[in-house]
Amino acid sequence: MSADKSRKSERPLSELLRVPTGPVSMADFDPSATPGYPGEGKADADGRTAALGPEISDLQERLYAAGRTTPDAAPRLLVVLQGMDTSGKGGVIRHAISLIDPQGVDLTSFKAPTKEELSHHYLWRIRKALPGPGKVGIFDRSHYEDVLVVRVMSLVPEDVWSPRYDEINEFEAELAAGGTTLIKCMLNVSFEEQRNRLAERLEDPSKHWKYNPGDVDARKLWPAYMEAYAAALEKCNTDAAPWYVIPSDRKWYRNWAVAELLREKLAALGLGWPAADFDVEVEKRRVTDS
């Protein structure tokens, strides 16, 4: 680490937040940590997040351009957002994902499956929502619900959900092989901070619509959810599709971290600009004469 606090950590954020391989316990992750954050804290974080905008915008436009000019060969990005209620999936979309040109984003919010969706394999609706060439897909919840809420609430028997981890690994390996970079983010909020955020929603009439009495009931199942998250983070943490745990008790850190991960992964694509498929000098003359 540099002595200069304003400098970025020398290790990329993706290394700092990557879930280590091996057994996982959610107790190992501190929801209030701020690994890799190069600034002072809350006071400068919104500015630092916004300051990532121009670079993200430039990199994403290269990706978009590749999608438009060579769709068969263009990479794709897929950001998977998972987390308990109030962890801030919506906040991340509003503050980090909004740095990307809306034209380049394919956003899907997965709710409880419809009757039609339930009549298909659980990956059916997921496959339908995958990002197009050159696009950044955002999944607000995802196929992981099929090993999270489904497991905790016993919506299907164990012999149905337990093979899904392997199946998800195969599915994600297939996506990666097809040129999709996966950024799977578990927004890690603490049990105590969730209580604070629910209480805040009740204090503020402009937030009542976000409050659902069922959220309090779900808190009784917190340990079961943590166990289910640990299983998903442990079993589906491949090099092709790694998991990142984003400490999310501090909203400013959470938003910055997702934006920085996005920047890092876009930069790693190493994309240039598509070459002209026309004679530039000829066209210059044609435009001048037009």
Added chain:
Amino acid sequence: MSADKSRKSERPLSELLRVPTGPVSMADFDPSATPGYPGEGKADADGRTAALGPEISDLQERLYAAGRTTPDAAPRLLVVLQGMDTSGKGGVIRHAISLIDPQGVDLTSFKAPTKEELSHHYLWRIRKALPGPGKVGIFDRSHYEDVLVVRVMSLVPEDVWSPRYDEINEFEAELAAGGTTLIKCMLNVSFEEQRNRLAERLEDPSKHWKYNPGDVDARKLWPAYMEAYAAALEKCNTDAAPWYVIPSDRKWYRNWAVAELLREKLAALGLGWPAADFDVEVEKRRVTDS
């Protein structure tokens, strides 16, 4: 008009940019005008556009909340973006529409229709893309292509396209009656400025991918396109679904104007926050005890 240049015009922008009823000629609109702009010009415009963000964000969240809590009664917004090549439909999305939370936006870019789309009525694909309750729909091109490029290029005979103006009016009246506020924007770029922008794309290798030699050929049809635009603006300019012409030779004005129109139309919905459908005091105790 106020003597203080920094004050907003007393007339809302929607009045200043509204196409007057009666005969329309595109020559009546100055593409380099800046009606209603309250500031100095280019120097402060990006800041003024960005400064609309918090109010747009607050208003749009009310709309979104209505969509989530009372979907059957929630209003919707639909921004229709039309304009010649380089007029800046993409730029408006990147700089103005991006002020809205991505969760609240349903963006559709209409390209040349596919074989399947052509096998249906031309409004079929349009209806499929209409915004959901509480959403802001953005159409990058729209059903107006069916009386613009289709008319200019004679893609169907006149007796097919000419009844479409009435049909579009009926369709839009139906949308308005169902609670959709339409904001139809014609981004008005001049023939000369289009030449400059095409030339810029050729000068800058990072913009080559946006250049299409066919765009120069299309310039030969400029008068025919202006005639087709005038017809659409004249025949489909109803109170339920009015047209706005956005002077677009100055990108900074164009972006600010669309953002300000959006702010004005969102504010006109007069939305409050949904009332709680639970006992707030009871829930406060439940959260504290959880």
